[in-house]
Amino acid sequence: MSVKKVILGDTEFFKGVSRVTYEGNESDNPFAFKYYDPERVVAGRKMVDHFKFAIAYWHTFCGTGGDPFGLATKDFPWLSSGDPYQRAKDKMDAAFEFITKIGAPYYCFHDFDLIDEGDSLQESGKRLQFITDYAQEKQDESGVGLLWGTANLFSNPRYMNGAATNPDFNVVAYAGAQVKNALDATIRLGGENYVFWGGREGYMSLLNTDMKKELDHMGRFLHMAKDYARSQGFKGNFFIEPKPMEPSKHQYDFDAATVIGFLREYDLMDDFKLNLEFNHATLAQHTMQHEVQVAANAGLLGSMDANRGDYQNGWDTDQFPNNVYELVEVMLILLETGGLQGGGINFDAKTRRNSTDLNDIFYAHIGGMDAFARALIVADKILESSNYKSLRNERYSSFGSVEGKAFEQGRSTLQDIAAFAASHGDPEKISGRQELFENIINQYL
Ligand code: XUL
Ligand code: CO
Numbered sequence: 001m002s003v004k005k006v007i008l009g010d011t012e013f014f015k016g017v018s019r020v021t022y023e024g025n026e027s028d029n030p031f032a033f034k035y036y037d038p039e040r041v042v043a044g045r046k047m048v049d050h051f052k053f054a055i056a057y058w059h060t061f062c063g064t065g066g067d068p069f070g071l072a073t074k075d076f077p078w079l080s081s082g083d084p085y086q087r088a089k090d091k092m093d094a095a096f097e098f099i100t101k102i103g104a105p106y107y108c109f110h111d112f113d114l115i116d117e118g119d120s121l122q123e124s125g126k127r128l129q130f131i132t133d134y135a136q137e138k139q140d141e142s143g144v145g146l147l148w149g150t151a152n153l154f155s156n157p158r159y160m161n162g163a164a165t166n167p168d169f170n171v172v173a174y175a176g177a178q179v180k181n182a183l184d185a186t187i188r189l190g191g192e193n194y195v196f197w198g199g200r201e202g203y204m205s206l207l208n209t210d211m212k213k214e215l216d217h218m219g220r221f222l223h224m225a226k227d228y229a230r231s232q233g234f235k236g237n238f239f240i241e242p243k244p245m246e247p248s249k250h251q252y253d254f255d256a257a258t259v260i261g262f263l264r265e266y267d268l269m270d271d272f273k274l275n276l277e278f279n280h281a282t283l284a285q286h287t288m289q290h291e292v293q294v295a296a297n298a299g300l301l302g303s304m305d306a307n308r309g310d311y312q313n314g315w316d317t318d319q320f321p322n323n324v325y326e327l328v329e330v331m332l333i334l335l336e337t338g339g340l341q342g343g344g345i346n347f348d349a350k351t352r353r354n355s356t357d358l359n360d361i362f363y364a365h366i367g368g369m370d371a372f373a374r375a376l377i378v379a380d381k382i383l384e385s386s387n388y389k390s391l392r393n394e395r396y397s398s399f400g401s402v403e404g405k406a407f408e409q410g411r412s413t414l415q416d417i418a419a420f421a422a423s424h425g426d427p428e429k430i431s432g433r434q435e436l437f438e439n440i441i442n443q444y445l
Helices: 047-050 057-062 084-102 121-142 170-187 211-231 257-267 279-282 286-298 326-338 359-385 388-395 402-407 414-424 433-443
Strands: 054-056 107-109 145-150 191-197 237-240 273-278 301-305 345-347
Touching: 047 359, 054 057, 054 084, 057 084, 057 107, 084 121, 084 345, 084 359, 084 433, 121 145, 145 170, 145 414, 170 191, 170 211, 191 211, 191 301, 237 257, 237 301, 257 273, 257 286, 257 345, 273 279, 273 286, 279 301, 286 301, 286 326, 326 359, 326 433, 345 359, 359 388, 359 433, 388 433, 402 414
Parallel strands: 054 107, 054 345, 107 145, 145 191, 191 237, 237 273, 273 301, 301 345
Antiparallel strands: none
């Protein structure tokens, strides 16, 4: 996928900004990339293909800055129409104008980001079909693709006790209808993947919850969704997006390891992979690096939602990524394990509540894309030019001995290694040299 040209609707919403291009890090143009050069080849692939950057419809075109303490702060001109159909069209005009100006090859949506939910299942379905037709035109004209679609199964009050895991079958069935429509829209738009984020698939108290039953229901539901999509010709991946909490106190898709266990238990490993999100990793008391490595180990590293949390608080602040040092660590793993399977980097991030200029949306995405690009360049240099890999390999060099190999290859017993230990005495201390490894990243930044 790549952007063929900037496309506008009847109104130009982001006046004064044209197509954002790469100008290099000497440029002081705030509307230019300093590191992201889509055509530049790094580690054998163009940057555009490494990242498959996607714009998140919900934050960027729907999120107007309201929080539990105050009203919306952002006056998005595309939301002014009183008619839901017209409002959805205006929003999509703004979306494709922004996406093509920033040059992102993909976007992602929830069903009711595209158009407001109606007051019945029928009306909602009709609305979704209407806006899917319009999205199809916009995608064809621009060359922009759909990285993934999903259904919002957490905002409407009907889902307050969960969607697929709701104790009421009526709600589970309603969620099924919504997922069916969202899958239809995703398939029609050539979506490459489909995401399940289970914000309310979890519980607040075990006293009123049959956890085993709810997990069985989630397994059934995901099989049904997968079978339906496959029967409609969908060839892409299904992703589960782990998050430990918020809005539920305990969410079933806690972290990468928990989701992998679930997929194994419910026989979903062939069709499902993981969509990992930075701020969700930190909420689970992990680093994103940890989550990425866990998913890659299982061959299930599908996609990423890029953002960052806040060092001083413990909720999902969804800020734009800017910590290049952290991103280098992530890109090292990505390059060493073969990258994302089917997915890309979706900016599930929002500008701050008091960033009220439309231009702030450009600064935020340019910053995020540049941070990833710079991290990729640095990670590639570290792998190509430094002794990083040999230093790490050296820590495991004793497994190259005859006895070490026999252990790794399953040719020795516990008695064998006990005998080895008895004849070699107390092991010498060997430093982990963490600080030396940390310095390598700084050296190549
Ligand atoms: C919520 C979150 C979602 C998913 C899609 O924390 O990350 O926006 O990415 O439902
Ligand atoms: Co997300």
